[in-house]
Amino acid sequence: xxxxxxxxxxxxxxxxxxxxxxxxxxxxxxxxxxxxxxxxxxxxxxxxxxxxxxxxxxxxxxxxxxxxxxxxxxxxxxxxxxxxxxxxxxxxxxxxxxxxxxxxxxxxxxxxxxxxxxxxxxxxxxxxxxxxxxxxxxxxxxxxxxxxxxxxxxxxxxxxxxxxxxxxxxxxxxxxxxxxxxxxxxxxxxxxxxxxxxxxxxxxxxxxxxxxxxxxxxxxxxxxxxxxx
Amino acid sequence: xxxxxxxxxxxxxxxxxxxxxxxxxxxxxxxxxxxxxxxxxxxxxxxxxxxxxxxxxxxxxxxxxxxxxxxxxxxxxxxxxxxxxxxxxxxxxxxxxxxxxxxxxxxxxxxxxxxxxxxxxxxxxxxxxxxxxxxxxxxxxxxxxxxxxxxxxxxxxxxxxxxxxxxxxxxxxxxxxxxxxxxxxxxxxxxxxxxxxxxxxxxxxxxxxxxxxxxxxxxxxxxxxxxxxxxxxxxxxxxxxxxxxxxxxxxxxxxxxxxxxxxxxxxxxxxxxxxxxxxxxxxxxxxxxxxxxxxxxxxxxxxxxxxxxxxxxxxxxxxxxxxxxxxxxxxxxxxxx
Ligand SMILES: [Zn+2]
Numbered sequence: 001x002x003x004x005x006x007x008x009x010x011x012x013x014x015x016x017x018x019x020x021x022x023x024x025x026x027x028x029x030x031x032x033x034x035x036x037x038x039x040x041x042x043x044x045x046x047x048x049x050x051x052x053x054x055x056x057x058x059x060x061x062x063x064x065x066x067x068x069x070x071x072x073x074x075x076x077x078x079x080x081x082x083x084x085x086x087x088x089x090x091x092x093x094x095x096x097x098x099x100x101x102x103x104x105x106x107x108x109x110x111x112x113x114x115x116x117x118x119x120x121x122x123x124x125x126x127x128x129x130x131x132x133x134x135x136x137x138x139x140x141x142x143x144x145x146x147x148x149x150x151x152x153x154x155x156x157x158x159x160x161x162x163x164x165x166x167x168x169x170x171x172x173x174x175x176x177x178x179x180x181x182x183x184x185x186x187x188x189x190x191x192x193x194x195x196x197x198x199x200x201x202x203x204x205x206x207x208x209x210x211x212x213x214x215x216x217x218x219x220x221x222x223x224x225x226x227x228x229x
Numbered sequence: 230x231x232x233x234x235x236x237x238x239x240x241x242x243x244x245x246x247x248x249x250x251x252x253x254x255x256x257x258x259x260x261x262x263x264x265x266x267x268x269x270x271x272x273x274x275x276x277x278x279x280x281x282x283x284x285x286x287x288x289x290x291x292x293x294x295x296x297x298x299x300x301x302x303x304x305x306x307x308x309x310x311x312x313x314x315x316x317x318x319x320x321x322x323x324x325x326x327x328x329x330x331x332x333x334x335x336x337x338x339x340x341x342x343x344x345x346x347x348x349x350x351x352x353x354x355x356x357x358x359x360x361x362x363x364x365x366x367x368x369x370x371x372x373x374x375x376x377x378x379x380x381x382x383x384x385x386x387x388x389x390x391x392x393x394x395x396x397x398x399x400x401x402x403x404x405x406x407x408x409x410x411x412x413x414x415x416x417x418x419x420x421x422x423x424x425x426x427x428x429x430x431x432x433x434x435x436x437x438x439x440x441x442x443x444x445x446x447x448x449x450x451x452x453x454x455x456x457x458x459x460x461x462x463x464x465x466x467x468x469x470x471x472x473x474x475x476x477x478x479x480x481x482x483x484x485x486x487x488x489x490x491x492x493x494x495x496x497x498x499x500x501x502x503x504x505x506x507x508x509x510x511x512x513x514x515x516x517x518x519x520x521x522x523x524x525x526x527x528x529x530x531x532x533x534x535x536x537x538x539x540x541x542x543x544x545x546x547x548x549x550x551x552x553x554x555x556x557x558x559x560x561x562x563x564x565x566x
């Protein structure tokens with residue numbers, strides 16, 4: 001049995017898979033309620049499939065980028081469970097999951113997540129979901145201009161569209177296509193699929209080496225870097 | 230009371246700590262990672278840096294504590310975690326980790342009040358300590374006087390209305406460009422200084438309540454430094470440190486003495502990081518000796534935040550059956566009672 005969850009965004013997404021099937025899942029909006037709803041959610045799903053924590057053979061967790069606190073809740077929970085159960089832990093970027101949620105195609109895909117402070121987290125994917133850029137945080141307008149310069153048609157997805165769709169529409173016109181809102185969350189079933197692919201390809205690290213992708217420094221470090229301190 | 234071996238986790242501020250504690254008294258193994266170096270250049274604890282650091286080291290620290298204790302998760306009777314008060318993001322890492330361990334290993338989860346923990350650190354050397362007693366809790370984040378009439382029964386007699394004691398030490402030290410954390414720096418300077426050299430105010434000394442205030446004293450010290458600097462006069466740092474420290478402790482010692490008298494007890498438990506200050510210990514020892522009372526304090530390493538104290542307090546929670554559910558949250562503003 002494989003358990004997967006992502007709480008990097010406002011969404012709480014949890015799934016349990018067995019063999020090649022997803023046998024139970026929850027996806028709901030739970031802004032600022034991840035700490036108190038994640039474990040009851042996992043417990044509920046396990047009960048639904050008649051399982052117990054010890055039946056979990058692998059855990060996959062979304063490691064951001066996203067809400068610093070949300071990412072830490074997911075990883076702390078995942079690490080605690082992996083330690084207690086003694087099973088491997090696989091970390092998958094939240095942006096990877098959102099990109100992989102779209103139907104497979106050779107389109108250029110940009111998942112974008114609201115990073116607050118008028119910025120988005122983003123990365124570029126090509127050719128059936130291969131990431132071809134770093135994870136980055138930047139102003140949506142800057143990203144849109146970058147895409148326009150490349151001249152490539154792109155498919156944009158992710159909850160960053162809630163606030164910034166207009167910017168991309170204005171800058172990119174026909175170059176941009178947008179996914180449906182129902183596909184914007186980092187879905188845990190997709191996370192399971194990516195984790196399984198990763199297990200095939202790479203050796204599994206120690207569970208406590210699965211760490212958050214923050215991209216941004218803390219405010220204090222940012223200020224220090226800009227010489228304000 | 231039932232016997233219990235508990236894994237305790239503490240992440241409320243800038244120490245990541247884990248300990249395996251038997252029956253609230255005996256430390257079977259502990260491990261701690263201090264973040265002081267990470268925060269030093271900012272002159273104080275930066276919450277986001279604290280949260281990130283807790284996240285990175287918490288599991289290796291837990292594994293190390295377990296290994297030193299010779300216990301595995303399966304051997305435990307429960308998992309304890311600091312629920313509050315503390316930095317929200319820092320507490321969150323400890324709580325999420327503890328909840329997952331508790332769920333994954335099917336062990337009950339006990340939430341501990343950090344202040345309660347501090348008061349229980351003295352059990353390390355004094356397993357027979359028992360209420361009633363007065364506790365003076367002084368640290369970077371807290372300054373309070375508590376009357377402990379019985380196990381788990383707390384009456385907060387008074388607390389600071391503005392800065393905590395440790396905070397004031399940090400601010401003075403940083404203003405003088407002496408570094409962080411300020412407590413040990415000021416204490417060391419003060420050893421060679423004259424505590425009566427400079428007259429600083431003793432705020433709330435005369436008030437009948439048990440509250441403290443340090444903002445006025447801090448302002449006086451900063452004003453004194455500015456005045457000396459603008460007159461181009463040299464500042465005797467040792468006298469300054471000694472006089473500042475004495476002004477802080479005069480009020481604390483006097484109010485503590487009055488509380489012991491009013492509650493008619495004969496035991497005092499000193500707790501918290503500032504409780505490591507030798508001058509404060511010396512002043513309280515004098516008072517206690519004159520009155521025929523007893524003074525308890527933890528070993529130096531257990532004055533600052535640690536997980537032994539959380540495990541010590543958790544044993545009582547365990548025996549009360551005060552267990553947290555899977556939906557438990559942190560309580561950054563948690564109070565005693
Ligand atoms: Zn403390």
